[in-house]
Amino acid sequence: MANIHILKRRINAAKNVSKTTRAMQMIAASKLKKAQNAVLSSRPYVNKISEVIDNLIEKTDKKYTNPYLDNKSGADKTLLLILSPDKGLCGGLITNLVREFTKYQKETPETSYVILGKKLEGQVLHFENEIIASFPFGTTLPSFSAIYPLIKIIEENYNSGKVKNVKILTTEFESLFRQVPKVTNLLPLSKSTLDTEDNTDDFYLFEPNKKELLDSLLKHYFEMSLYQKLIEAYLSEQASRMISMQNATTNANDIIDDLQLEYNKTRQAKITSELLDMTGVPGE
Amino acid sequence: MYLQIITPEKSVFNGEVEEVLAPTLNGQIGILPHHINLVTSLTDGELIIKIKDREKLFGLTGGFLEVKDSQITILADYAAQADEVNTQVAEAAKKRAEEIIKNKADQLPQEDLRQAQAELRRALLDLHIAGSHKKRHNR
Numbered sequence: 325m326a327n328i329h330i331l332k333r334r335i336n337a338a339k340n341v342s343k344t345t346r347a348m349q350m351i352a353a354s355k356l357k358k359a360q361n362a363v364l365s366s367r368p369y370v371n372k373i374s375e376v377i378d379n380l381i382e383k384t385d386k387k388y389t390n391p392y393l394d395n396k397s398g399a400d401k402t403l404l405l406i407l408s409p410d411k412g413l414c415g416g417l418i419t420n421l422v423r424e425f426t427k428y429q430k431e432t433p434e435t436s437y438v439i440l441g442k443k444l445e446g447q448v449l450h451f452e453n454e455i456i457a458s459f460p461f462g463t464t465l466p467s468f469s470a471i472y473p474l475i476k477i478i479e480e481n482y483n484s485g486k487v488k489n490v491k492i493l494t495t496e497f498e499s500l501f502r503q504v505p506k507v508t509n510l511l512p513l514s515k516s517t518l519d520t521e522d523n524t525d526d527f528y529l530f531e532p533n534k535k536e537l538l539d540s541l542l543k544h545y546f547e548m549s550l551y552q553k554l555i556e557a558y559l560s561e562q563a564s565r566m567i568s569m570q571n572a573t574t575n576a577n578d579i580i581d582d583l584q585l586e587y588n589k590t591r592q593a594k595i596t597s598e599l600l601d602m603t604g605v606p607g608e
Numbered sequence: 609m610y611l612q613i614i615t616p617e618k619s620v621f622n623g624e625v626e627e628v629l630a631p632t633l634n635g636q637i638g639i640l641p642h643h644i645n646l647v648t649s650l651t652d653g654e655l656i657i658k659i660k661d662r663e664k665l666f667g668l669t670g671g672f673l674e675v676k677d678s679q680i681t682i683l684a685d686y687a688a689q690a691d692e693v694n695t696q697v698a699e700a701a702k703k704r705a706e707e708i709i710k711n712k713a714d715q716l717p718q719e720d721l722r723q724a725q726a727e728l729r730r731a732l733l734d735l736h737i738a739g740s741h742k743k744r745h746n747r
Contacts, residue, residue, distance in 0.1 A: 365618045372614055373683055376674050380647060468616065469723050531648040532633055540649060541672060544683075548616060 328594065331587040335580060342576035348413065349569035352562045358465055359559040363497075366552060373545050380541065384534050391483055392513050392542045401434050403456070403478065403487040405510065406448065407494040407557040408441035410461045414561055415568030417495055417503060418443050424505040425493060429453070436487065438477055440554075456481065466554045471547060482511055494553050495560040501567060503560035510553075513546065609641045609678040611657060613666065613687050620666070620687045627658040628680060630673055639675060646675040650684065652733055654740070665690035667737035669730055686730055690741035693734045702731035 381388075408421050421444060429435070429451060436454045439445050441461035448455060457477050462470075481487050490511035495503045530537055611628060613621040628639040631653030639646075650673055655666040671684035705728035709721065 362617075366616050368619055369614045369616050369683060372612075372681055373672075376647065376672065376681075376683070379676075472723075527645060529644050529646040529648075531646070537647060537649060537672075544672075551616070 328587065328590050331583060331590060335583045335587060338576050338579045338583060342573055342580065345569045345572040345576060349566055349573060352566035352569060355465070356559065356562040356566055359555055359562055362465060362555050363552070363559055366548070366555070370545075370548050370552060373541065373548060377538070377541050377545055379528075380530075380534065380538055383528055384538060388535065388538065390539060390542055392511060392546055394512060399485055399488045401436060401487045402432055403481055403490045404428065404432075404435050404437050404507070405474070405478070405490065405492045406437060406439045406441070406444050407492065407553065408439070408444035408461065409557075409561040410442045410463060412443065413568065414565035415571075417505075417561060417564040420503075421493070421495060421505045422447050424507065428493065428507050436481070438474065440474070461558075465558060466551075468551055471550050471554060474550065475547060478511070492550075492553055494557045495564075497556050497560045497563065500563050503564050510550070511546070513542065609639075609643075609680060611680045611682070613655075613682045613684060615671075615684050615687050620684070620689065621657075621664075623659070625657045625659050625680075629654075629656040630682070631655065631668065632673070639680060641678055643675050643678070645677070646673070648673050650682070652729060654737060655682070655687070665737055665741050667693070667730075667733045669726075669733060688734060688737070690737045693738040693741075695735065695738050698731045698734035698738065701727060702735065705731060 406421075406425065408418065412418060425444060425447065436456050437448050438456050439448055439458040441459075445455075445458050457473075459473065478490055482490055489509065491507050492510045493505065493507050495505050497503055609625060611621060611623060611625045612619065626641070630637055630639065631651050632648045633651055636653075637648070650668055650671045652669045653667075655668050657664045657666070667686075667688045667690065668682075668684045669686045671682060671687075673683075674681045705724045708724040709728065712721075
């Protein structure tokens with residue numbers, strides 16, 4: 325029979341764990357709410373700006389070129405931007421990211437990396453990959469200015485023709501219970517709309533002119549879509565952490581219940597045997 | 609005609625208006641119902657909208673404006689309604705940004721400096737808008 329003191333100690337330890345995970349769950353839940361708001365409120369802007377761009381590209385002649393749309397085919401290198409959390413304890417999120425990264429690496433060895441977030445940094449370094457830059461992700465909702473250093477590095481490499489395209493590995497948020505790591509294209513921006521037919525019926529006025537407008541619209545669009553990826557990655561991290569901490573709390577409580585039962589049984593057994601000793605009934 | 613003002617953070621205004629005065633790169637333009645379809649970039653400045661007899665004043669820093677079938681959409685980097693501007697906060701932001709620019713101009717990396725300048729621009733605009741809003745009301 326287990327020692328009663330050891331049982332007591334294990335109960336206390338489990339209680340502490342439960343308290344900690346519960347606190348982490350609460351923190352993640354409040355961060356999650358903020359992130360959700362940020363994602364939702366930036367959505368109308370992105371939808372509208374892509375609508376305007378689609379409309380504008382339709383009406384621009386086919387000779388228009390822009391580095392954001394152009395595929396510079398000189399290099400055969402790809403730039404992969406990885407968004408990962410700084411901290412662990414967020415369930416399978418990091419493991420899934422690493423798995424996706426390993427898969428990607430096998431398929432496309434000619435890649436330079438830019439990493440945001442400490443958790444995948446070591447992993448990428450381990451394979452002796454070319455890392456251009458590495459930033460911490462931070463533990464708060466990324467601000468819009470967080471994308472400027474990223475954009476600077478991306479543009480340096482992309483515009484100079486060192487890389488032919490830019491991809492991003494990030495965890496997409498599907499629901500509270502499901503976050504999927506995915507590699508998606510960032511640059512060049514897809515120009516499926518370029519093939520659509522001109523509907524010249526509605527006349528448009530452009531100021532200052534189409535080219536300048538498109539240039540700055542595309543820049544805005546790129547910045548916004550990158551920022552959206554950033555907050556979505558953050559949202560996934562918090563959701564994953566909240567759920568895994570919720571599970572951890574439930575598990576800790578189960579353990580406490582089991583241990584408590586065993587503790588009570590042991591104590592009762594001890595009392596019974598002491599009583600038997602006192603009343604003088606032969607024990608054995 | 610219907611006007612929407614959207615920023616990356618939130619939707620600032622949604623509703624029927626009668627006239628819009630917007631700051632574009634080539635100067636202020638006025639938009640009345642049945643305006644021709646238009647896409648243009650905006651600069652920092654005041655955006656005035658008229659609803660019936662009332663005027664509303666907004667501060668904008670850059671963005672785009674689209675008119676399409678009497679539907680106006682403004683995509684602004686930042687937009688604030690004049691009577692919602694908190695002058696004290698704007699004043700403090702202005703001071704902070706000025707200090708950063710003055711003291712650390714040589715040490716700071718370009719990005720931070722640009723950010724401080726953008727903040728200063730925004731704070732100045734907020735103050736300006738709040739100021740002219742007051743004047744209008746006192747008249």
